[in-house]
Amino acid sequence: MIKFCRDNQKLLIVTFFSTIFVHLIKIVNYYPTWDSVIYGIVKPIDGMIVTGRWFSGILAYLTSSPYDLQWVEGVFSALFISFALVLFLKIFDIRNTKYQYISVATFVTLPCVSATLVYPNWAPAYTCALLFSVLAIYLCVQQKYNRPVVIILSAVLFTLSLGTYQAYYTFAFLIFLFYIFTRLLNNGKISDLKSTVINFIVSFFSGAVLYWIINKIVIVATKTELTDYQGVSSVHFPGIDEIGHAFINSINSFFSFFMGRLTVVQEGISFLLLYPMINIIIFILLLICVVKYIVMKNFSVPVKVIMLFTIILILPLGYAFYFASPEVIYHRLMEFGNYFIYFLLIIFLQHCSIKTKKLKQVIILSLAFLSLYNFFNANIAYYQLSISYEKTYFQNIEMASKIDELSDDEIKTVAVIGEFQYIEDDLSANPKITGATTSVFTFSQEHIIRFANYYLGRSYIACSEDKIENIKNSAEFKSMKNFPSKSSVRVIDDVVVVKLDKLE
DSSP: OHHHHHHTHHHHHHHHHHHHHHTHHHHHSOOOOHHIIIIISBOOTTTTGGGTOTTHHHHHHHHTOSBOOHHHHHHHHHHHHHHHHHHHHHHTTOOOHHHHHHHHHHHHTOHHHHHHHHSTTTHHHHHHHHHHHHHHHHHHHOSSSOHHHHHHHHHHHHHHHHHHOTHHHHHHHHHHHHHHHHHHHHHOOSGGGHHHHHHHHHHHHHHHHHHHHHHHHHHHHHTOOOOSGGGGGGOOOOOHHHHHHHHHHHHHHHHHHHHOOGGGGGGOSOGGGHHHHHHHHHHHHHHHHHIIIIISSOOOHHHHHHHHHHHHTHHHHHTGGGTTOTTOOOOGGGOGGGHHHHHHHHHHHHHSOOOOHHHHHHHHHHHHHHHHHHHHHHHHHHHHHHHHHHHHHHHHHHHHHHHHHHOOOSSEEEEEESBOOOOOOSOOOSSOOTTOOSSOSOOSHHHHHHHHHHHSOOOEEEOOHHHHHHHHTSHHHHTOOOTTSGGGEEEETTEEEEEOSBOO
16 A cells, blocks of 8 residues: 555545545535435434445545545545556556546546535545445456455455445546456457456456345345435346337436537537537547547457447447336436546547657647536536525525414424425536536425524424424414515414425
8 A cells, every 4th residue: 555655656646636626615615405404413323224235334434534624525536436446547557647637627526426426425425435336356467366356356346336336336447447448458368358358347346246235235234225316226137128118228427428408509509519419529539539549440340340349339338227216316426437538539649659749738738628628617516515505595585484483382283385496597517517506405394494403503303293284284274375475474274384385
């Protein structure tokens, strides 16, 4: 460990401070989200067991604290990203300093990283899970370690990564596939990879089996059930129809990631339109490199097929959970596999003799410009969070004031019935960063009461569901208007009732 840090000191420092610089405004400011209100004030160790992430709560405690501490969480996240990226570059033998720095720039500004840091209460745990997956692959591809030790350590790392956040498991698979791709690009020999492939296959699937066993034990021991959230409880082997539907979803999500919000075309040329334009140029450059350095090279036919097939696999493997559950929703922080569209160009730069100077320059400039755009886009998303927090804070103060006017009791039973309906402001990031919104994020009783108690110093008790049903059927409630009207807050059966927009 000490030797690794000493040998890679400069790159670790550059990556760490680049991450801090890009996301500084988020790290040093408190911009909570709806997730922060539920889990972030005090992190529950068992908070994610129902989603199959039985290790995430423990890791969140170990990597920051039981509390939502922005700066601590940001520094730890940057630290884990630094180690993960340096290991990643060593796996692919990216030695050229210029290519290392452009890799750092494209990665730390990636929308997936920004989306991860939007949820700082879990960000250190998630970035540590990313490090686990990358480290597992790094061990698998090294030839200097004892095989049983490598397989056991890698399997454990895969298990812990899966138990923290399942999305990095498919990213690990892509890392290994493109490691094979890079080796073939260098010498075109499949026979040299036998030992590495065995290491990976055994540890990768052993990790999955171990994760499944532990997950079953945890679910039984805690007497819980997997939630329907993101299709966790409905994971299964897909049928033919489901595979077709999954491919459509994958294509749509892939297109959304790289093209963003194309409706900006209707608004004329704008900053937001730059994103799809840059990505179109990058796809053209990638196609040129594939044709020039794979199709036209004198590789054997099997090697060419494997290399081309690996590139095609970015899409289905990047969105593999669509094939396991029809209910899954891919958030931006789950799409790390798409990074290989950009990193492939860096692989070509490092491992192919690109003699065309202009092609080199255009690739580097395109990736640099993309990084600059993503830097601005990340900070637009963080600006959205600041607006959302201000709206949420002042609206909850207004609601608490109306509640307090109707009851002098220090401890009040409150029923917040319905949910808020909001229209987003014009301010938007392109592509959208999951969790970043200009809307108020306390939109239901659970959020509003928790926000009032922790941020506004109130002592509200949530009304029971049975009593809420009785209140909803009363004539008094039906005559109430929606918040923020004067008649939107009323005392009914000794309960302070707040009526919101959307009723079930």
